[in-house]
Amino acid sequence: MANQRAEDHAAQERLKIKSTGLMKKIMKRYYFQAKMAHWLRKKVAWITSGGPVEPLLAMNVIPIYPENHGAMIGATKMGGALCETSEAMGYSRDLCSYARADIACSIVKGGPIGGLPRPDFLVCCNNICGTVIKWYEIQARFYQVPLFIFDTPFNHAEMSPAAKRYVQRQMQEYIEFLERVCRKKFNEAKFQEVGLRSIQAQRLWQQVLDCCAHQPAPMSAFDAFFHLALIVTLRGTKVVIDYYSQLLDEMRQRIEQNISAVPNEKVRLLWDNIPIWYRTRWLSDKFSQHNACLVADTYTSAWSGVVHLIDENHLLDSMAVAYSSIHLNVSIDQMFQKIAALAQKYHVDGVVMHSNRSCKPYSFGQYDLQNMITQRLNLPVLIIEADMADERNFSESQIETRIDAFMEIFE
Numbered sequence: 001m002a003n004q005r006a007e008d009h010a011a012q013e014r015l016k017i018k019s020t021g022l023m024k025k026i027m028k029r030y031y032f033q034a035k036m037a038h039w040l041r042k043k044v045a046w047i048t049s050g051g052p053v054e055p056l057l058a059m060n061v062i063p064i065y066p067e068n069h070g071a072m073i074g075a076t077k078m079g080g081a082l083c084e085t086s087e088a089m090g091y092s093r094d095l096c097s098y099a100r101a102d103i104a105c106s107i108v109k110g111g112p113i114g115g116l117p118r119p120d121f122l123v124c125c126n127n128i129c130g131t132v133i134k135w136y137e138i139q140a141r142f143y144q145v146p147l148f149i150f151d152t153p154f155n156h157a158e159m160s161p162a163a164k165r166y167v168q169r170q171m172q173e174y175i176e177f178l179e180r181v182c183r184k185k186f187n188e189a190k191f192q193e194v195g196l197r198s199i200q201a202q203r204l205w206q207q208v209l210d211c212c213a214h215q216p217a218p219m220s221a222f223d224a225f226f227h228l229a230l231i232v233t234l235r236g237t238k239v240v241i242d243y244y245s246q247l248l249d250e251m252r253q254r255i256e257q258n259i260s261a262v263p264n265e266k267v268r269l270l271w272d273n274i275p276i277w278y279r280t281r282w283l284s285d286k287f288s289q290h291n292a293c294l295v296a297d298t299y300t301s302a303w304s305g306v307v308h309l310i311d312e313n314h315l316l317d318s319m320a321v322a323y324s325s326i327h328l329n330v331s332i333d334q335m336f337q338k339i340a341a342l343a344q345k346y347h348v349d350g351v352v353m354h355s356n357r358s359c360k361p362y363s364f365g366q367y368d369l370q371n372m373i374t375q376r377l378n379l380p381v382l383i384i385e386a387d388m389a390d391e392r393n394f395s396e397s398q399i400e401t402r403i404d405a406f407m408e409i410f411e
């Protein structure tokens, strides 16, 4: 009995990704430094997850991502209570749960880290959605700090030359804004350094994700959701390059040693939309019970998906175009092309879509995508309805029944 327990424990330990501990330490240090920013004589800027962060780092500003904080709130199951607080303030339950939780957090200083550090200014890029504009306006009024809005036109097809000029001009205005609020000249040399590191980090992150094309996959999308935090929060810094280099080595070793995320991988699936943060473990176990591994997703790949558009010799201009071309700022046809490419690259057998009550730009159009995937790719699609951070919108019995029924297709 004791021997069996020891063997089970050893098997569990073998499956664990060893870099995880380091990642937690880096994130703790990042938030600690951000909270101490004013002691360190640094400014703090809140920025949307798809916003151009590299100019901030070049100005020695600490970027903070309320959406990453929203994911932490979701993962710690604090979303429901915080959302209720904002609803009591008059915000509709139909609004994004990241926005609701963040607005409430500023008032009650709640959440897993007792609220975010006070911002000196805000940077909002609407390449992910329109909600962020109102959300950041509310926070700019609350903290009485300046707000820069970087407006990216939606890409129905190819980005027009006029649209490119429009976003490139805004990049210049963004630099002028930073010079005003930081009261110093923009550091071109540092920006070049940060920009090149950001490109390198995005390429490394893509290489980590690419390891999952191997059959069986050395990690699952649920692991990728966790390891994503650094490319979101710290891209452009050296620590990210070191971390993803280590993670990539670990993934390659796992492939060599035949260590897979799901020990008896038989079905390979693709995930669409933001994770259901408070249920990632439950979902991972649920799919594993069916010997199914989520080997790819449209979410984590968004932070490396436009790196090919960045020209190292024209960083500012090309970044403006790249940031305007991310997954949520493109048409359904382009989203489908991305899903089709991922399905082929990672050899998937089916697609799981999270119809996310919070995130309209990600979720509107999923039923059209479902039709396109089943008709053109001949892949089955499961749609589950939930919310990324508000756990009140998750029905375990309903979702369990749907997953079980879907998995019967592969038996």
Ligand code: SF4
Residues within 6 Å of the ligand: 067, 096, 097, 098, 099, 128, 129, 130, 131, 132, 274, 328, 358, 359, 360, 361, 362
């Ligand atoms: S609506 Fe979606 S894209 Fe917009 S902030 Fe919320 S989660 Fe992010």
